[in-house]
Amino acid sequence: MYRVILTFLFIFHISAELCACRIWAVIAKNDLVLNMANDEELEFASYQLGALYDQSQYNQDGWAVIRYGINLDPASEIIFRSELPANQDSLNYWTNMSTIFSEQSESIGIAHIRTATSGASLIPNPHPWLFQDSKTYSFVHNGGASKELLYDLITNNGSDESWLEQHPPQTFGNGDWRDNGWNSVVDSELIMLLIMKQINIFDDVLVGLESAFSMMLEGGISPYMLNSVFS
Template structure:
């Protein structure tokens, strides 16, 4: 009997990924939009979305694509939400792919294939979930199932304060009040989005808000395998999940994230670690191991002030150079590059807190997106109390 139970458990684990939502996202590197990428890079993204298309055949409750551009992050809406698999809605799917890749200077793209596990299958496809505040458009796509009662109790402090849900009502899609019959139409991912935004509002910090939410859910017994998410504010992608719940790849000019990546020669895909948070933007990647901690209610990102910058590579360089930093600080980090005569040629700010590995790729272009001259440059990373510098050599 024990062998049968063990076999059933293994079968369940193997079966689960075949019957779960699928996620996809892309973020281009600095100086590009998707539409301005070199042809070979656009073909790689098209290959990802072609694989996504065929995966939709078993995702019976719809698909959606969303695009962000840097010039307009206010009131962003999905390019299209469909209630059918993409393979049954191919014209709209490929038209939406064309819009994402060819139009509007998108810098971030997000996709979702839906297989409903909460709410009702009859409701319109609600993914990705959107939240608008302070001229920002926040989005969430989620693969997993979270008990709605757990989310309700966390949002309302066990029912003692429902003000957040009164002010930001969950969608019921015409099914009545969420406090009554409409509750059966509420989707767990909608409540998850509202809980995330409640904590971002309370902390005024996206990372701290996400850490609070995910830690609390883990402490409530929600498995990490049910918390595979891609969250975005239009500038960053926040990727979290269980072991290999999402995979990440880097090309010369973009980063890609998928639940089930294609097998090809274009990219090397690496699954995220269990409970790992990965933050991606145009300037690089930050890794946060064991992001959702069950050991303490105190956020582990409130760490001692320290960081170390590693030697840039390649150095000398003639295309782009990668600068890595490890450390922990609650402050913003100022990343600057100066010429030999002390002229500031490039600058970006990494909003705190910052913890773990951060990689920044510089393509030898100034803040004004102009290619700099050959020569020696100085890299400077600093907070109010910490400073690291190094020398790099650009050769055309």
């Protein structure tokens, strides 16, 4: 049987059942779209989304999903974000998840349920993080990293804040990131900003990704804390 989709369900146990976010992702194969998935593939995806939904009893800090077509305009991605756990927002959850496979032009779907281990909480899930350039890039992350280390990597140990000045991390209404707002900055956004800086430097997505992750690993961040999907 020819498969239309590839799906990924990331349910990681970092050190305890309660301390990691959860990620699900699906992509259609080249020149195909998600609504071409057959019954067996849809059943498998539904099972995975059910497992993700069930995990929200432990991941209480909101959920989100993004869906888009690979060749669509950057502004055409569709995101739904909620501050509620998925199991307390079931109608929105299942409505949005089913839409991934019903639209005519969707090629990618990425979902995330959050446990807030860094930065602001009680907000709509900020994953996926978006970076607007000539294309729209998205990033979801499961794990944790030192914000101070990430700041040093982005700014060359504080000597050049220009990238952060041009692309200030969000504080969700809690002040400037250079001051009190720093406590509300989420480590995952800093990871994406580091990735995008390296992509900008090398003008190559794969080389930039390799460079950014090498920098983080060499800086002492465990690979188990860098589970992520970049699209």
